[in-house]
Amino acid sequence: MSKRSERCPICGKAIVAAHAPFCSAACRDRDLIRWLDEDYRVPLKPEDDGDG
Incomplete structure (x- = not known):
């Protein structure tokens, strides 16, 4: 495991x-509050329109 992953992502x-x-x-x-307040977002992939 890397040192970065052994540290709290918040503090x-x-x-x-x-x-x-x-x-x-x-x-x-x-961290939960940040998710609930929409400070974090999961990126969306562009949808395939099917014309392709």
Whole structure:
């Protein structure tokens, strides 16, 4: 595993197994709030119009 993946994506502290991939419940909740507030988005692929 790389060093980057051993760090919390929110604050950069070492991850804790109970909250993986985060370091704490606070960072886990902060990440959830960012998803719910639509701060994160999954990119969409352009749809094939079928004319092709």
